[in-house]
Amino acid sequence: xxxxxxxxxxxxxxxxxxxxxxxxxxxxxxxxxxxxxxxxxxxxxxxxxxxxxxxxxxxxxxxxxxxxxxxxxxxxxxxxxxxxxxxxxxxxxxxxxxxxxxxxxxxxxxxxxxxxxxxxxxxxxxxxxxxxxxxxxxxxxxxxxxxxxxxxxxxxxxxxxxxxxxxxxxxxxxxxxxxxxxxxxxxxxxxxxxxxxxxxxxxxxxxxxxxxxxxxxxxxxxxxxxxxxxxxxxxxxxxxxxxxxxxxxxxxxxxxxxxxxxxxxxxxxxxxxxxxxxxxxxxxxxxxxxxxxxxxxxxxxxxxxxxxxxxxxxxxxxxxxxxxxxxxxxxxxxxxxxxxxxxx
Amino acid sequence: xxxxxxxxxxxxxxxxxxxxxxxxxxxxxxxxxxxxxxxxxxxxxxxxxxxxxxxxxxxxxxxxxxxxxxxxxxxxxxxxxxxxxxxxxxxxxxxxxxxxxxxxxxxxxxxxxxxxxxxxxxxxxxxxxxxxxxxxxxxxxxxxxxxxxxxxxxxxxxxxxxxxxxxxxxxxxxxxxxxxxxxxxxxxxxxxxxxxxxxxxxxxxxxxxxxxxxxxxxxxxxxxxxxxxxxxxxxxxxxxxxxxxxxxxxxxxxxxxxxxxxxxxxxxxxxxxxxxxxxxxxxxxxxxxxxxxxxxxxxxxxxxxxxxxxxxxxxxxxxxxxxxxxxxxxxxxxxxxxxxxxxx
DNA sequence: GAAGATCGTGCAATCGATTGCAAAAGGATC
DNA sequence: GATCCTTTTGCAATCGATTGCACGATCTTC
Numbered sequence: 001x002x003x004x005x006x007x008x009x010x011x012x013x014x015x016x017x018x019x020x021x022x023x024x025x026x027x028x029x030x031x032x033x034x035x036x037x038x039x040x041x042x043x044x045x046x047x048x049x050x051x052x053x054x055x056x057x058x059x060x061x062x063x064x065x066x067x068x069x070x071x072x073x074x075x076x077x078x079x080x081x082x083x084x085x086x087x088x089x090x091x092x093x094x095x096x097x098x099x100x101x102x103x104x105x106x107x108x109x110x111x112x113x114x115x116x117x118x119x120x121x122x123x124x125x126x127x128x129x130x131x132x133x134x135x136x137x138x139x140x141x142x143x144x145x146x147x148x149x150x151x152x153x154x155x156x157x158x159x160x161x162x163x164x165x166x167x168x169x170x171x172x173x174x175x176x177x178x179x180x181x182x183x184x185x186x187x188x189x190x191x192x193x194x195x196x197x198x199x200x201x202x203x204x205x206x207x208x209x210x211x212x213x214x215x216x217x218x219x220x221x222x223x224x225x226x227x228x229x230x231x232x233x234x235x236x237x238x239x240x241x242x243x244x245x246x247x248x249x250x251x252x253x254x255x256x257x258x259x260x261x262x263x264x265x266x267x268x269x270x271x272x273x274x275x276x277x278x279x280x281x282x283x284x285x286x287x288x289x290x291x292x293x294x295x296x297x298x299x300x301x302x303x304x305x306x307x308x309x310x311x312x313x314x315x316x317x318x319x320x321x322x323x324x325x326x327x328x329x330x331x332x333x334x335x336x337x338x339x340x341x342x343x344x
Numbered sequence: 345x346x347x348x349x350x351x352x353x354x355x356x357x358x359x360x361x362x363x364x365x366x367x368x369x370x371x372x373x374x375x376x377x378x379x380x381x382x383x384x385x386x387x388x389x390x391x392x393x394x395x396x397x398x399x400x401x402x403x404x405x406x407x408x409x410x411x412x413x414x415x416x417x418x419x420x421x422x423x424x425x426x427x428x429x430x431x432x433x434x435x436x437x438x439x440x441x442x443x444x445x446x447x448x449x450x451x452x453x454x455x456x457x458x459x460x461x462x463x464x465x466x467x468x469x470x471x472x473x474x475x476x477x478x479x480x481x482x483x484x485x486x487x488x489x490x491x492x493x494x495x496x497x498x499x500x501x502x503x504x505x506x507x508x509x510x511x512x513x514x515x516x517x518x519x520x521x522x523x524x525x526x527x528x529x530x531x532x533x534x535x536x537x538x539x540x541x542x543x544x545x546x547x548x549x550x551x552x553x554x555x556x557x558x559x560x561x562x563x564x565x566x567x568x569x570x571x572x573x574x575x576x577x578x579x580x581x582x583x584x585x586x587x588x589x590x591x592x593x594x595x596x597x598x599x600x601x602x603x604x605x606x607x608x609x610x611x612x613x614x615x616x617x618x619x620x621x622x623x624x625x626x627x628x629x630x631x632x633x634x635x636x637x638x639x640x641x642x643x644x645x646x647x648x649x650x651x652x653x654x655x656x657x658x659x660x661x662x663x664x665x666x667x668x669x670x671x672x673x674x675x676x677x678x679x680x681x682x683x684x685x686x687x688x
Numbered sequence: 689g690a691a692g693a694t695c696g697t698g699c700a701a702t703c704g705a706t707t708g709c710a711a712a713a714g715g716a717t718c
Numbered sequence: 719g720a721t722c723c724t725t726t727t728g729c730a731a732t733c734g735a736t737t738g739c740a741c742g743a744t745c746t747t748c
């Protein structure tokens with residue numbers, strides 16, 4: 001038996017012709033429609049397999065008026081116009097990417113236009129995707145609120161804010177800030193600075209935890225110890241240096257991120273202080289580099305990869321029309337070194 | 345004059361109706377076709393603007409049989425199944441993302457299936473995109489070769505290999521490895537280890553630079569000083585420790601990445617060695633964290649963001665049918681500390 | 689004023705799928 | 719064998735754009 005010249009099977013029509021059925025039947029068979037007999041399904045599946053045919057997802061999505069794409073937008077620090085460089089982002093991204101892949105969604109990556117996320121309305125990010133995940137709120141909470149009103153499902157990784165009408169997923173920042181501060185207090189530290197921009201809701205929540213811990217030791221927060229340190233390492237160092245040179249010396253610092261903490265450590269060390277003996281530092285995020293730096297950094301861990309999954313479940317839930325609620329993930333203090341005043 | 349109830353303008357047809365022309369004319373006008381009179385174009389553009397209409401990119405791409413998407417695939421370390429965690433990736437990704445956005449392409453993110461990139465053939469990555477950028481070759485060079493034969497334009501960030509039929513963009517790894525090693529030699533170091541997996545083409549090229557520098561000082565590479573250290577920080581530390589404990593002590597190490605270098609530094613420090621006094625270390629990549637770590641890391645810089653742009657130009661060039669050639673980007677030694685034997 | 693050239697526009701097919709509705713095929717019952 | 723029910727399949731419209739080809743309008747030119 002001579003094998004007929006194999007005509008490539010490109011479309012459903014080709015496959016249907018081969019099977020001797022109509023396009024409609026072929027479509028239904030491959031989608032496992034109950035309208036189609038088991039026999040026909042078997043046959044079509046077999047042929048599809050044999051000729052290495054898979055539906056054209058693009059045509060399918062077009063017809064179904066969807067994209068099978070979820071955008072991920074990273075919020076950048078307003079002032080720095082810094083390109084995302086915190087390893088925290090990468091880990092989050094990895095979690096999101098894997099999770100989306102599990103659900104057969106594609107990931108479209110973007111970073112937020114620095115001054116105004118509303119500009120996204122005009123762009124690919126919103127138009128080419130079924131939903132959007134924002135990582136961080138930056139200082140643009142109200143604009144996120146507006147975007148949420150547009151109809152595209154969005155979910156935001158961030159901290160608590162008032163009058164919010166988007167779905168929020170975030171770590172338990174208050175507990176994290178509390179645990180970090182409490183840890184330092186228990187080591188005997190009393191002049192504890194806080195590094196981070198509290199206009200950022202996540203950081204603000206951490207700061208409230210910081211205040212709570214201080215209160216338990218009957219200390220009241222000192223405004224001069226609250227320092228608006230940016231996420232960007234270079235500028236974090238500058239601010240840290242300026243702080244130490246001009247505004248007195250704390251015996252400990254709670255930092256809003258590990259990168260910030262590492263910046264602080266190197267600055268302080270360069271200025272001749274010993275870390276942690278003179279100044280103890282606690283970070284936030286537990287990035288790999290922090291774990292293995294020396295001195296190893298005590299920090300607050302959030303399960304970032306899991307967070308990625310939760311974010312994905314949340315957008316996809318919204319896309320499917322489910323009711324979706326906020327999620328708060330636990331955070332956990334990771335103690336990596338003694339921060340005791342006396343040498344341990 | 346009463347404004348008529350605004351019927352939303354969703355499709356070209358709607359717009360055409362509004363203008364009193366046909367769909368075809370509307371399409372041509374918006375695409376600035378020479379077939380259409382200036383007057384008509386003006387009118388349609390005006391209406392489009394006024395009614396906030398933009399073409400449905402999805403339908404357009406579908407019709408034009410393209411996707412306006414470029415996939416970016418990160419190669420993972422075979423053994424570690426490590427999720428990308430090197431900040432180097434993030435920077436590269438940022439460069440690629442911005443550059444793609446400039447060209448109105450979307451970025452689909454994926455990581456390579458660990459054992460076998462050929463599996464991508466079946467998946468979204470190849471089917472949903474007009475081209476693919478691979479970051480790193482891992483140990484899968486030959487499979488990349490196969491993929492390149494499939495017709496989808498691909499470009500790879502990596503190092504030189506023989507019998508290559510894909511477009512390659514990469515740093516000048518040989519020079520980088522040479523400069524790093526030479527620097528150590530000039531500081532008086534003589535027992536210089538090399539950390540990195542030389543089955544990776546980039547690292548292999550760096551190693552050849554290392555050999556060249558040694559040769560100039562009439563040293564010959566000692567196999568026992570060539571250590572297969574993974575990119576993953578945790579495991580890098582284990583390997584570094586094992587090396588130092590069992591295989592003698594070098595007075596310097598050339599590392600294949602900054603993360604590896606930082607891992608080495610912390611390991612060595614923990615083991616009681618002084619860096620750089622006892623063991624000097626040079627990294628590769630110049631990630632932010634390396635610049636600001638203490639001791640600040642001497643390293644080899646590649647202009648990653650620019651690399652991102654070059655990669656993008658390269659795929660897009662191929663997509664447009666241009667002839668595209670390989671590119672090698674300069675690398676530059678960044679000296680951040682004295683690595684002199686004497687305390688300098 | 690008619691023939692011919694030029695310019696602008698519209699008709700309709702096409703990309704590859706999904707799906708409501710109608711029609712055909714197959715079975716059961718009397 | 720006719721009738722009625724299921725079960726299975728096919729027809730044709732649809733999603734929103736692009737584009738080859740043909741047609742109608744306008745302008746020259748004799």
